[in-house]
Amino acid sequence: MSDAVSLMAPSFIALSVFAVIGVTALAGVARQLVFLTANLVFLCGLLLPGPAAASIAAFTLAGYALVWLVLSRPVWSFRIGLPVYVLLFVYANNYDFLGLVLPENVLTSALRAVGLSFLFFKIVHVVIEAHSGTLGRVDLLTYLNYCFNFTTFMMGPIQRFQDYRDQWHLDKQAIPLTWEAHLDAAVRILLGLLKVYVLAEWFRPMATAGAETLLGLSPLKVLICLYAFYFFLYLNFSGYCDVMIGIGSLLGVRPPENFDRPYLATNISDFWQRQHRSLTLWLTDYVFSPAFKRLLSGQTLGRHPLLAMNLCLLLTMLVSGLWHGTTAGFLVFGLLHGAFLVAYHSWDALLKSVLGRQRLRRWRAHILGRLVGMALTFHAAAAAFVFFRMDVASGTQVLAKLVVG
């Protein structure tokens, strides 16, 4: 896998300027082709080495074939095609657990590429929406530019096809056509660069300390390192999103917002509404909601909505964990967040039944209630991020050190 593109590199700046001028000045097919050229230069020239770019191209075209099939033969192509496509992603992403079910000579990491997980969720979204009949005709150029869009390819945000298409066809304006709005976009780009290349880097030395280093520190210092990783991840990822949202705004196709000060979340459910929001929305629409609807309509769990909801939350966060990475650590990260959500919703239901809605609302609005909620959520999120950066055994040891000392 190649290193990510530098957003301050002259090549990336030149590409962005070329795309903004080309897309805003041209119309029709020429506009599409200029954007496609910019996207392909980004993908093949700046981001991905040859085999990974070929993998991305094949994966995208297979997705288009599936969309086309779903639109023309809706029933069987969706039921068979979508699971096959999911398996294709699992194989291409070379998940660790594949070693348990497939012979070693069949496995390869050559197909893995930066952005593959984001691309996968975007394409699955198009397939599901095509199946539900909300998309109408999907033309190849729009689809390719949607998939390869350099402002959302590398690390999201996961934009919806309809949102992209509406803005591309000028049915929806990305930003008002004023000097002020364009200056706001430029300020946002610079603010994003400042987050990534200055502020996040202040936290990097502490944030990226390895398990051995952490285990040699006092519990207080370990805690500070966990805080550092939280802020590092937030500044690194949200800064990148700021840059891309700014460029997209100038282009006329603004990616969706992805962060809303997650460190201020007062509970873990609120955290996921503020952190990586485009992913949360995707998981809610395509994992949680269909699963919950199905369980509620069943005979057994239909009478126990809290249990049904908790099971669906666990499933959703399991998918989230698996989507984030290919190792067992990410599975634990997902399950841990699933457990947090289950605990929060169960506790919430208990408090509602004991205190009543009115008193619970008053307690929640109280500054003390909010501060306690924020502190708990912040620590839960920081603890779970341990499994983002180290294996399960090391992560558990680090957390145990925090608790036991």
Added chain:
Amino acid sequence: MNWQVLRKLGVLLLLLLLLLLCAKTGVDFVYTQF
């Protein structure tokens, strides 16, 4: 050009200056490492 636009231009220049002075090179993105 109104006051708001001038103010934003000032912020833009300030941010640019900060970046030129303090930005580090060779930075990677956490989300592309997995």
